[in-house]
Amino acid sequence: MRGRVGFLVCIWVLLWGSCFGRFVVEKNSLKVTSPESIKGVYECAIGNFGVPQYGGSLVGTVVYPKANQGGCKSFDDFDISYKSKSGSLPVFLLVDRGDCFFTLKAWNAQKAGAAAILVADSKVEPLITMDTPEEEKGDADYVDKITIPSALVSRSLGDSIKKALSAEEMVNMNLDWREALPHPDERVEYEFWTNSNDECGPKCDSQIEFVKNFKGAAQILEQKEYTQFTPHYITWYCPEAFALSKQCKSQCINHGRYCAPDPEQDFTRGYDGKDVVIQNLRQACFFKVANESGKPWLWWDYVTDFAIRCPMKDEKYNKECAEHVIKSLGVDLKKIDQCIGDPEADVDNQVLKAEQDAQIGKGSRGDVTILPTLVINNRQYRGKLDRGAVLKAICSGFQETTEPPICLSEDVETNECLENNGGCWQDKVSNITACRDTFRGRVCECPMVDGVKFFGDGYTHCEASAALRCEVHNGGCWKKTQEGRTYSACIDDNSKGCKCPPGFKGDGVNCEDVDECKEKLACQCPACKCKNTWGSYECSCNGGLLYMHEHDTCISKDTNTEVSWGFVWVIILGLAAAGAAGYAIYKYRIRRYMDSEIRAIMAQYMPLDNQPNNVVHAEI
Structure with a gap:
């Protein structure tokens, strides 16, 4: 009986942080654009399921159902559809809180065609975060299929919307997630609070699937230094008075300082909580050593490979299997062992102690109490743990126009252009x-x-x-x-x-093609023949005549030849005559020049007939 009480007290301590810690409700903006009576900007709480449109916004018109106002039953049972018609705004379905899980309301709204779901609070209180149901209390099969965004609105706003709709006024609004995450600079810092346990049902399965699917994008962002990523692991402590109890010994290491729940919640079979803590510590130390060597992105490879090669169901969730994975990735195994230390020693482990300190919220970030949890730029991510949704949220953490290329790829495309x-x-x-x-x-x-x-x-x-x-x-x-x-x-x-x-x-x-021949656009002379070709035409003449394209006429080839040779002979004779005339003129001018020169020389030595005899010569 005493052991049973010790176990219950230990569990109470484990849950204390969740019940009394500083949990921050993540919000986005809701802007009512009509009617005038409720026009304004309001806060709403982002649900921890579905796919919030981080970095974007969504415009729609609000509908409050006349039947099934809580949204707990399928709207197919009432022959109701909220799928928007071509040319109309998307439908935001408003339902009342209560009577069933938040996720079931969202699933029924999505199946009916709604683009988003608004849940009106049932009492006057601060906004809360709508979460997924506990595994043992709800059927989680549909939770991962929810893709529409969800938001909890205050009771007063819900009543105002209902009043406007009852007066047959159209209520239009804009859900805005652009400032849901801060984006201070060109680098995004994000943390992933996770667990190595793979026997916790659908949540563990979805977490392992997310790590495997997101690995490629995460490594691209980290290798190009667009982001700074850090993995974290939640542990609890066991009260000192129960540190030596069977329950704490099976769930904790280092004398009750660091504990995790039993994977199967059964102390008599399978692995114990302390096995989970040790593997969590090994993963944290792997990241520490890989980060020191300048390759922090190898953590994604290790976690993915360990989940595949060393599952609990195959009884390979142990140190030996983990070391095989570490060796295959080329990380220093000795440094990891030094980081892990002695789990049985009554001393603090510096890595896990830092993890417990990091669980406490600082600044705008609340305490981490839910697994898994993603923290982006010191704000807790809300929504489905899905590759596309998370990448979109991380991308919204960059200043606009500074986003890396992967943020503009098909990975984050929506269907708005379709x-x-x-x-x-x-x-x-x-x-x-x-x-x-x-x-x-x-x-x-x-x-x-x-x-x-x-x-x-x-x-x-x-x-x-x-x-x-x-x-x-x-x-x-x-x-x-x-x-x-x-x-x-x-x-x-x-x-x-x-x-x-x-x-x-x-x-x-x-x-x-234009048929020039058929339309009488070419080859119109009497002796012409026309043949149409693609994009043009060809003309020819009958009887061996020659076609002249410029004049669209046919002429004799012989006549053409005679005329041509006659013309040539005329040119030749003309050139010959011109040459003879030129030569005669040349000879005549030469002769005249020579005669005048000779007469001038002779006149110096003997008088000519027409010169006088009394010529006086000057002395030299």
Whole structure:
């Protein structure tokens, strides 16, 4: 009986932190945009299930059901659907608190087509965090399937919304998670409070699955120093008066200083709580040693591989199996053993002591009392432990425009562009769109395609830069290759639109060949023959005549030859005559020049007939 009492007291101490610790309710903003009577900004508490839209917002219209107002039954039983129709706002379903688990209300709302669920509190009190049910009290099969966001609103706001709806007023609101997590700089710090126990039911299964799925993204973020990650492990202490009891000895190490619950909650079989504490310590020490060596991301490999290779169900949850995994990852085993120390010693273990100190909330972060818990930028994450949802939350912790590339990848895309193209511009012919999904929501931004930038407002129009518009899907114009020739309706200059090239007709988006022969557009002379080709035509003449395209006429090949040779002879004779005349003139001018020179020389030595005889010579 005394042992039983000791066990109960120990359990009470383990739960004390959860009952009396400083638990912080994480909130997001709720903005009512209509009607005017309740218009304003309110706080609501984020549920610890579903997928909150961290970094983004969601607009919808509120509906309060006339039947099944608590949401505890399937709305199919009442033939009610809340799936939004094309062109209408998404539905936020308001239900009353009580009578069933919060998660069941959310699941029924999601199945009915609601985009989000609002739970109106049943009494006037500070907001609380809606959590998942304890494993032994609720069917957890549907919990992991909940994807819509959830929020608890105060009783006064719930009553105001109901009053407005009863007066047939439309209540529109915006759920805003953009400031749910702080984003002070270009680096995100996050912690993952976890446990090596793999025999705690669906929660353990989902935690192991999350680590395996999130490993790749976490390692990319850590290797490129976008984030600083730290794993943590929750332990409790056993009261000193019961440190030597059978219950504390089976659950604790270091004389009751660090304890964990029995995995099977049965002291007579399987592994004990102290086995869990030792493995938690080994994982914490693995991270410490890997971090000191500059490779903290190896923790994700170790935890994943250990869960696969050393499960409790195969009775491999032990030191030997763990060391095989550590060796395969190349981490110093001796340093890890030194970090673990002696679990039987009556001394503090510095690693686990630091973990217990870290459980206590500091600043805006409350105490860590729930496993698993993710803390991002010193705020506790609320929602489903899902790869996409967690990555989206981490990405929202970066300052806008400083997000790493993985935050803009398909991993965090939503389906906002799938429906009505997100309200953005789209060229349906070339399938180019201005809608781009990010973790912060869709953005209407003219794209860049194949190196060509489109310009415009992104909503009503986008145009490729003029000189390069034909480079992208031919500017959305018609283009075709046939018979070894290619024709295009896109004009690669500053023009806009499409125009069928000569030889074709149509609107530029669709063009077809013009039959010039059939439409009497070519080869119209009496002796002409016309043959249509794709994009053009060919003309020829009957009877061996030659076709002259410039004059659209046929002429004789012989006549053409005679005329040509006669013309050549005329040119030759003309050139010969010109040469002879030139030579004669040249000879005549030379002769005249020579005669004048000779006469001048002779005149110096003898008088000529026409000169006088009394010429006086000057003395030299």
